[in-house]
Amino acid sequence: MRQLRLAVVVAGADLRRRLRNRSAVVVAFIGPLSLGVVFSVLVGGASGRTFEIGVVDLDGSAASTEFVASLVAANAEQDQVRFTPIEGDGQRSEARRRIDEGDLGAAIVLGQGFDSIEVLRDPEQPVTGQVAESVAQSIASGYERVRVSVATTATLGVTPSAEVMAAAGGAPPALTLEDRAVGGRELSPGAFYGASMAVLFLFFTVGFAARSVLAERQTGTLARQLATPATPGAILAGKTLSVAVLGFAGFVTVWLVTSVLFGSPWGDPVAVVALMAATVLAVAGVATFVASLARSERQADAATAVTAFVLALLGGNFVGPNLPPLLRRLSVLTPNGWALRSFTALNTDAAGLREILTSLGVLTGMGVVFGALGVVRVRRVMLR
Amino acid sequence: MNRLRAATAFTFVVLRQMVQDRTALFFTVALPIAIIVIIGTTFGGEGRIRVGLVVEQNSDIATRLEDRLADADGVEVVRYDTADELRRAVRRFSVEAGLVVPADADALLAGTGAAGIGLLTLGASEDTVAVRRTLQGVIDDVGAPLGAAVFAATQAGVPLDEALARADAAADPAGGAGGITVTTTDVGDGIDRNVGRFAFTAPQNLVLFTFITALTSATVLVRARRSGILRRALASPTGLGVQLAGMAAGWFTLCLLQSVLIVMVGAVAFGVPWGDPVAASLLVVTFALVGCGAGLLVGAIGANEDRVGAITPIVGMVLGALGGCMVPAEIFPPSMLMVARMVPHYWAMRAWQSLIFDGAGLGAIAGDLAVLAVAGAALVVVATLLMRRSLLAGR
Numbered sequence: 001m002r003q004l005r006l007a008v009v010v011a012g013a014d015l016r017r018r019l020r021n022r023s024a025v026v027v028a029f030i031g032p033l034s035l036g037v038v039f040s041v042l043v044g045g046a047s048g049r050t051f052e053i054g055v056v057d058l059d060g061s062a063a064s065t066e067f068v069a070s071l072v073a074a075n076a077e078q079d080q081v082r083f084t085p086i087e088g089d090g091q092r093s094e095a096r097r098r099i100d101e102g103d104l105g106a107a108i109v110l111g112q113g114f115d116s117i118e119v120l121r122d123p124e125q126p127v128t129g130q131v132a133e134s135v136a137q138s139i140a141s142g143y144e145r146v147r148v149s150v151a152t153t154a155t156l157g158v159t160p161s162a163e164v165m166a167a168a169g170g171a172p173p174a175l176t177l178e179d180r181a182v183g184g185r186e187l188s189p190g191a192f193y194g195a196s197m198a199v200l201f202l203f204f205t206v207g208f209a210a211r212s213v214l215a216e217r218q219t220g221t222l223a224r225q226l227a228t229p230a231t232p233g234a235i236l237a238g239k240t241l242s243v244a245v246l247g248f249a250g251f252v253t254v255w256l257v258t259s260v261l262f263g264s265p266w267g268d269p270v271a272v273v274a275l276m277a278a279t280v281l282a283v284a285g286v287a288t289f290v291a292s293l294a295r296s297e298r299q300a301d302a303a304t305a306v307t308a309f310v311l312a313l314l315g316g317n318f319v320g321p322n323l324p325p326l327l328r329r330l331s332v333l334t335p336n337g338w339a340l341r342s343f344t345a346l347n348t349d350a351a352g353l354r355e356i357l358t359s360l361g362v363l364t365g366m367g368v369v370f371g372a373l374g375v376v377r378v379r380r381v382m383l384r
Numbered sequence: 385m386n387r388l389r390a391a392t393a394f395t396f397v398v399l400r401q402m403v404q405d406r407t408a409l410f411f412t413v414a415l416p417i418a419i420i421v422i423i424g425t426t427f428g429g430e431g432r433i434r435v436g437l438v439v440e441q442n443s444d445i446a447t448r449l450e451d452r453l454a455d456a457d458g459v460e461v462v463r464y465d466t467a468d469e470l471r472r473a474v475r476r477f478s479v480e481a482g483l484v485v486p487a488d489a490d491a492l493l494a495g496t497g498a499a500g501i502g503l504l505t506l507g508a509s510e511d512t513v514a515v516r517r518t519l520q521g522v523i524d525d526v527g528a529p530l531g532a533a534v535f536a537a538t539q540a541g542v543p544l545d546e547a548l549a550r551a552d553a554a555a556d557p558a559g560g561a562g563g564i565t566v567t568t569t570d571v572g573d574g575i576d577r578n579v580g581r582f583a584f585t586a587p588q589n590l591v592l593f594t595f596i597t598a599l600t601s602a603t604v605l606v607r608a609r610r611s612g613i614l615r616r617a618l619a620s621p622t623g624l625g626v627q628l629a630g631m632a633a634g635w636f637t638l639c640l641l642q643s644v645l646i647v648m649v650g651a652v653a654f655g656v657p658w659g660d661p662v663a664a665s666l667l668v669v670t671f672a673l674v675g676c677g678a679g680l681l682v683g684a685i686g687a688n689e690d691r692v693g694a695i696t697p698i699v700g701m702v703l704g705a706l707g708g709c710m711v712p713a714e715i716f717p718p719s720m721l722m723v724a725r726m727v728p729h730y731w732a733m734r735a736w737q738s739l740i741f742d743g744a745g746l747g748a749i750a751g752d753l754a755v756l757a758v759a760g761a762a763l764v765v766v767a768t769l770l771m772r773r774s775l776l777a778g779r
Contacts, residue, residue, distance in 0.1 A: 023695070039705060042720060043711055115565070118567050124714070124737060140565075141525045145531045148528060149551075152532050155553075156536055168532075172531075175526055178503060180484065180503060183471055184471075325434070344476060348506075350476045
């Protein structure tokens with residue numbers, strides 16, 4: 001009981017010192033907030049973009065003209081893809097020129113005889129290219145449908161007259177995509193990048209504990225602390241408690257500010273707080289372990305920074321919620337990956353406290369295992 | 385001559401300190417290259433789309449769709465048992481889109497001549513539009529023989545099954561002879577070029593990290609200044625001017641070395657086509673000047689090492705993000721584009737994109753180079769004046 005009280009005293013003293021040193025405030029509060037906000041504004045603003053696709057008709061037949069007209073007519077129904085017909089002599093060169101100049105992201109060129117379609121795309125705009133390619137694929141499929149319709153009808157004894165061809169062309173598609181409601185809430189970039197940057201900066205905040213032991217050993221203040229009735233365990237617990245409080249406070253600040261600023265809550269508050277606590281614990285464990293491997297404060301600084309960035313890279317902090325397959329697998333090995341996946345699920349209402357219990361368990365487990373290893377090592381350093 | 389030697393010696397001191405510091409090496413060389421590799425490998429290519437699929441009841445349509453999805457380039461299919469599970473997966477970003485084949489799909493087709501496949505997507509981001517279009521292409525492809533069969537069955541008055549068997553026989557599975565072939569060509573300043581997947585991320589990280597390193601390594605300067613080492617050096621015969629010149633040369637060389645290293649690794653290991661060598665070299669040099677000026681400025685005004693160490697990486701990342709090093713500036717909202725223009729990174733990225741993607745020459749990026757050169761020179765002059773003042777005042 002007495003040691004617990006001493007640990008709290010150490011924590012209080014440590015926390016006061018950290019708050020006086022403005023760099024801790026920068027790392028805990030200003031860093032994650034500013035990066036979270038910048039990312040959210042940049043990525044959030046990106047959704048309103050329109051794909052500009054040119055259409056060149058080198059065939060000039062009735063069928064191809066009709067296709068071009070139907071594409072342009074579709075402009076009115078969709079905001080995000082706009083087709084622009086390019087006419088006159090040298091249309092293909094004109095399309096290339098406009099892609100070069102950035103007016104268009106891609107162009108669909110209907111070939112002479114309408115037996116080929118070429119997609120011209122700007123390598124700087126791969127997504128527009130992808131959209132243009134699938135539009136071309138749909139045109140090809142539509143053509144194929146008419147061709148197979150006429151051929152099949154012919155095998156059933158119906159003469160392929162002009163009327164039959166026209167009717168085949170005008171027949172509605174047999175398969176259509178029907179939008180269904182996904183429900184829940186759309187992921188807010190503010191919530192995702194807020195959480196993402198908060199997790200990244202946690203490494204630096206909670207890494208302070210083990211580092212400060214090394215620093216105090218170098219300056220000799222550690223020996224003086226050990227001369228007091230406080231045991232090494234209580235001193236270490238106090239230091240860890242102080243940085244955990246700082247890290248948690250930073251996390252909560254980012255949560256509140258991004259929620260208010262972007263008008264999007266992160267999800268069920270109880271689950272969010274539980275997840276934050278588990279994340280702080282996991283990161284504290286890993287950071288303490290990493291710092292405990294170092295021999296000097298400088299080495300600990302370096303090891304923490306390198307670990308923070310490597311885990312952030314593998315965990316998807318810089319990538320966004322939609323991880324590519326390789327990263328999806330690697331992210332499971334990092335506390336960042338577990339935390340971000342659950343923050344995303346909470347934010348979109350895809351999960352509540354019950355659904356994130358596995359994540360909470362894994363994060364807590366990581367914290368306890370790495371933390372225990374780290375504490376054993378740091379204690380040894382203290383008593384050396 | 386002596387002065388030159390003294391300035392060079394100062395440059396070497398700066399560089400030696402950086403090379404001996406293994407963390408600094410990690411951040412200057414290993415981290416940028418790791419990011420180029422990770423982001424390049426996962427995003428630079430055509431990209432794989434993960435599509436969730438729910439088949440409420442086995443049917444002919446479901447089998448056709450599954451087969452077509454399995455063949456589709458860049459599509460990975462994940463099966464779910466119920467539409468609810470799929471909904472949750474879409475919301476959690478476990479898959480980018482979901483398709484639901486309803487239990488009565490075959491019956492609907494036979495009865496009404498059309499069947500709907502449920503599509504679950506989230507939001508209206510550009511990725512969603514691309515995924516949606518890709519799936520529309522798949523559905524149109526699967527639907528082609530089905531539509532033909534429905535049409536033929538109506539025209540000839542035969543059962544749908546019989547018409548479908550004939551339509552499948554008439555359809556060309558390869559989409560080749562008889563059908564329309566679809567080809568893709570990349571367009572760049574009059575020449576068709578297939579730039580690699582790393583061509584997007586390599587310049588972004590080159591610009592981002594050159595600047596971050598210049599800023600963060602300024603802790604060395606702050607330490608030297610605050611501890612009085614620089615002031616003591618003033619007592620030596622070299623003089624203030626030589627010292628300042630040595631510092632500037634040191635930071636400039638540091639930025640230059642890091643840039644050259646990233647450019648070389650990018651070109652050799654990942655085949656990044658950096659473009660016209662003269663223009664690219666000038667771009668590297670002018671941006672190194674900007675980095676040098678910014679580093680010196682931090683060294684001149686930094687209050688203490690701790691704070692500089694904490695703040696500079698954040699400033700570097702924020703400026704990098706604003707300048708288009710993380711999200712391309714083309715997709716910035718207009719208001720942010722105004723902000724981006726105030727950041728040197730923006731001009732450097734613009735120039736790199738012209739060089740790499742458009743095959744542009746020196747003339748095309750002259751404006752960007754001029755902006756960078758003026759910004760760099762201004763930063764160096766201001767930083768040198770401030771450094772001179774603080775050294776003379778003993779701060």
